Amino acid sequence: MARRKSKAKQEEELFQGLAGMAMLGGILGTYSLTKSWQPSIIVGFVGVVGIIILMVIIQQKRAERLKRSGITEIDKMDGVQFEHYLGHLFCSQGFKAEVTKAAGDYGADLVISKDGKRIVVQAKRYKKNVGLKAVQEVQGAKAHYRANGAWVVTNSNYTEQAYQLAKSNGVRLIARDELVEMLLVMKEKFSASKKAANAKRTA
Incomplete structure (x- = not known):
């Protein structure tokens, strides 16, 4: 039987999907304006870096929140x-x-x-x-x-x-x-x- 995803996991997957769409839109938008793949790839690379940074920040905040709640003590x-x-x-x-x-x-x-x-x-x-x-x-x-x-x-x-x-x-x-x-x-x-x-x- 399939496992129901947690709210945190659902939010993470939604964010990843939206971020991926935004990055793809940035690449295609840049290409449509410049008609060149070089700046489009640069925009895509910057977008990937930005997404990674945002995801790291989100994970850090989530870890701090869990620590504050004391759930890790309950796990023990x-x-x-x-x-x-x-x-x-x-x-x-x-x-x-x-x-x-x-x-x-x-x-x-x-x-x-x-x-x-x-x-x-x-x-x-x-x-x-x-x-x-x-x-x-x-x-x-x-x-x-x-x-x-x-x-x-x-x-x-x-x-x-x-x-x-x-x-x-x-x-x-x-x-x-x-x-x-x-x-x-x-x-x-x-x-x-x-x-x-x-x-x-x-x-």
């Missing part, structure tokens, strides 16, 4: 550490979070609640793509815990089968890209509250 965690970390993450979003027992969790690693709604969450700290089993288990947990919603959260991605089953069963899948966004928001909130506390102490 074991499953239990990941579950507890997600508990802190959801608490920062205003949820009340409870990590279930390691044995006999009935398919839910966490149960979170807010505004009278309960959601069961399965945490998958994986190196490979998460498959159908996680979606099936969390759907079963939803019924067992009488929850309103069911989520699966991973530091990786999902198989296309998992995406299809989740869609038909109303299960929310949070993959690496969305998790990074959530982590960055949590870090910003923590930083803002820390600055506010320091300001109060110095006032």
Whole structure:
């Protein structure tokens, strides 16, 4: 089954395609004006160099963003550490979070609640793509815990089968890209509250 591309990968491929079209347009445009291949090739070469520089800058910014989020630390965690970390993450979003027992969790690693709604969450700290089993288990947990919603959260991605089953069963899948966004928001909130506390102490 084909792997669904991440948002970052899709954006990178789109940028490469647009950059390639712009470079080709520059070469053809220069030739149509000068009727000479020499300046056209020079324009093409400059365009290639410019594209490479832009791609390096984009990769550097992406690497800095990932470092800021702390996702690399999550990649080194074991499953239990990941579950507890997600508990802190959801608490920062205003949820009340409870990590279930390691044995006999009935398919839910966490149960979170807010505004009278309960959601069961399965945490998958994986190196490979998460498959159908996680979606099936969390759907079963939803019924067992009488929850309103069911989520699966991973530091990786999902198989296309998992995406299809989740869609038909109303299960929310949070993959690496969305998790990074959530982590960055949590870090910003923590930083803002820390600055506010320091300001109060110095006032």
